[in-house]
Amino acid sequence: MIKDITIGQYYPTDSVLHRLDARTKLLSTLAYIIFLFLVKNVWGYLAAFVFLAVCMILSKIPIGYVLRGLKAVVFILCLTVLINLFFTPGDVIWSYGVMKITEQGARMAFNVAFRLLLLISATSLMTLCTDTISLTDGMEELMRKVPLVRRYAHELSMMMSIALRFIPTLSDETERIMKAQKSRGADFESGNIIRRAKALIPILVPLFVSAFQRASELAMAMEARCYRGAEGRTRLKELHYSKADIVAYCIVILALAGIWATRYIPAP
Amino acid sequence: MSIEVKGLTHIYSEGTVFEHIAIEDVNFTVGPHDFIGIIGHTGSGKSTMIQHINRLLKPTRGTVVVNGIDINGKDVTMRDIVKRVGIVFQYPEYQLFEETVYKDVSYGPKNLGYDDEKTEFLVKQSIETVGLDYEKVRDMSPFDLSGGQKRRVAIAGVVAMKPQILILDEPASGLDPAGRREIFRMIKTMNTDLGICILLVSHSMDDVAEYCDKVMVFSEGHMVRFGTPGEVFADSEYLESISLEVPQSKQVLEMLKKRGIDIDTSPYTSGMVAEEILRRFKK
Numbered sequence: 001m002i003k004d005i006t007i008g009q010y011y012p013t014d015s016v017l018h019r020l021d022a023r024t025k026l027l028s029t030l031a032y033i034i035f036l037f038l039v040k041n042v043w044g045y046l047a048a049f050v051f052l053a054v055c056m057i058l059s060k061i062p063i064g065y066v067l068r069g070l071k072a073v074v075f076i077l078c079l080t081v082l083i084n085l086f087f088t089p090g091d092v093i094w095s096y097g098v099m100k101i102t103e104q105g106a107r108m109a110f111n112v113a114f115r116l117l118l119l120i121s122a123t124s125l126m127t128l129c130t131d132t133i134s135l136t137d138g139m140e141e142l143m144r145k146v147p148l149v150r151r152y153a154h155e156l157s158m159m160m161s162i163a164l165r166f167i168p169t170l171s172d173e174t175e176r177i178m179k180a181q182k183s184r185g186a187d188f189e190s191g192n193i194i195r196r197a198k199a200l201i202p203i204l205v206p207l208f209v210s211a212f213q214r215a216s217e218l219a220m221a222m223e224a225r226c227y228r229g230a231e232g233r234t235r236l237k238e239l240h241y242s243k244a245d246i247v248a249y250c251i252v253i254l255a256l257a258g259i260w261a262t263r264y265i266p267a268p
Numbered sequence: 269m270s271i272e273v274k275g276l277t278h279i280y281s282e283g284t285v286f287e288h289i290a291i292e293d294v295n296f297t298v299g300p301h302d303f304i305g306i307i308g309h310t311g312s313g314k315s316t317m318i319q320h321i322n323r324l325l326k327p328t329r330g331t332v333v334v335n336g337i338d339i340n341g342k343d344v345t346m347r348d349i350v351k352r353v354g355i356v357f358q359y360p361e362y363q364l365f366e367e368t369v370y371k372d373v374s375y376g377p378k379n380l381g382y383d384d385e386k387t388e389f390l391v392k393q394s395i396e397t398v399g400l401d402y403e404k405v406r407d408m409s410p411f412d413l414s415g416g417q418k419r420r421v422a423i424a425g426v427v428a429m430k431p432q433i434l435i436l437d438e439p440a441s442g443l444d445p446a447g448r449r450e451i452f453r454m455i456k457t458m459n460t461d462l463g464i465c466i467l468l469v470s471h472s473m474d475d476v477a478e479y480c481d482k483v484m485v486f487s488e489g490h491m492v493r494f495g496t497p498g499e500v501f502a503d504s505e506y507l508e509s510i511s512l513e514v515p516q517s518k519q520v521l522e523m524l525k526k527r528g529i530d531i532d533t534s535p536y537t538s539g540m541v542a543e544e545i546l547r548r549f550k551k
Contacts, residue, residue, distance in 0.1 A: 210362055
């Protein structure tokens with residue numbers, strides 16, 4: 001399942017979105033997410049969807065690849081939708097035995113589903129068209145502008161880039177250990193929840209052991225190359241805004257204004 | 269316990285853009301007490317192949333029959349298979365997880381549902397098989413052992429399940445020369461004294477030549493050669509063309525031959541090579 005997570009993965013193409021400054025993409029995505037929560041009706045979701053669809057086309061990334069990232073959250077999505085659908089009190093529009101769907105519930109479920117889908121697609125699109133180094137550099141630059149967080153900006157972004165880097169490594173490792181324990185007769189699929197949880201110990205212990213080992217080796221390797229945090233550290237690729245970024249900001253502001261405007265259109 | 273593999277093909281992510289043919293149409297039969305070496309360049313399909321023998325991977329096409337039973341048959345449980353086929357993966361010490369050596373080695377037998385008495389017997393026997401002192405190590409934490417000892421404990425964890433077929437993927441990688449030799453001797457003993465069928469994946473042609481009765485050669489997903497070490501290592505040009513080589517001791521003979529010395533290049537173990545050189549130069 002870990003393999004389905006496309007958040008944090010990079011898909012290189014030569015699109016206009018890829019060339020934008022990471023900060024532009026980060027701030028735009030953040031603003032987009034905030035506006036998703038301000039949407040009041042179906043027109044708003046439609047507008048937000050259109051904007052995202054245009055971005056996806058501009059990114060030149062195969063749509064299937066972006067959607068693959070959604071696979072990992074299908075379960076959570078279905079669960080929240082079902083809970084909202086069946087357990088929101090209000091005017092009953094359909095019932096069968098103890099189950100009932102209310103009008104408010106249906107609306108809520110629809111809202112939640114769209115919000116989550118757009119939110120996840122937007123963030124995975126952002127990471128797909130921003131390579132990890134620019135992404136974390138962008139984060140660092142942005143965090144430097146925030147009081148209190150400023151002091152830890154470099155450390156936080158370094159931790160993030162290391163974490164992202166190690167996702168595939170750890171997922172490979174997990175698979176390897178699982179196969180080894182399966183060959184020793186481990187059974188992860190049957191039994192009640194407690195048995196299954198217990199069956200995970202032979203995977204988690206070796207996984208933690210090797211993760212700590214890797215962490216300590218990595219720390220050693222970094223120190224051996226004189227890493228000492230942000231102090232006096234320069235960059236090979238400095239971030240700088242270009243004209244395209246200014247244009248992008250303008251477009252995003254217009255799009256967000258459009259999404260905001262849909263609040264005043266009566267819902268169907 | 270024999271293995272019959274027919275038309276074995278494995279395709280990863282078939283039907284998607286990530287489709288990748290790992291192995292294609294592999295056929296072979298291995299006898300009950302054979303010691304088989306498996307060689308091949310990285311990515312040649314060796315690892316994919318061995319994982320089919322205890323159903324960690326299911327074939328896209330083809331069958332794997334162990335001791336007359338098709339292991340991908342519906343009624344065959346994973347437990348039935350792991351009882352007969354043991355796999356020791358590369359760097360097996362990374363699978364250790366228990367507080368004591370005894371508990372770790374008993375993990376396999378316990379999963380097979382054996383009672384305490386039988387488990388204790390198997391644990392003791394397997395720890396001794398891998399050449400460790402049972403009384404001394406049984407209550408130690410596996411994490412306090414040395415690298416070579418950890419490796420042995422991990423191998424004991426698989427041996428304790430009494431498999432009749434034991435597959436080892438690079439069991440000696442990362443060990444010093446003495447450690448390597450001990451591991452290989454231990455495997456050879458399991459083959460000769462206990463009659464366990466061994467499949468050994470290795471990158472060391474010298475080790476394969478020294479210990480194996482037969483050698484399988486993999487290249488780009490196909491099994492391209494299967495024969496005695498003498499047969500397989502006879503064709504050094506072919507092996508070089510698929511990024512392999514003949515054992516180093518044999519290379520010495522070939523170099524001598526190139527210099528115009530009349531010498532037999534067919535010996536392939538270091539002992540046989542030494543004898544041939546002595547025979548030639550004593551004259």
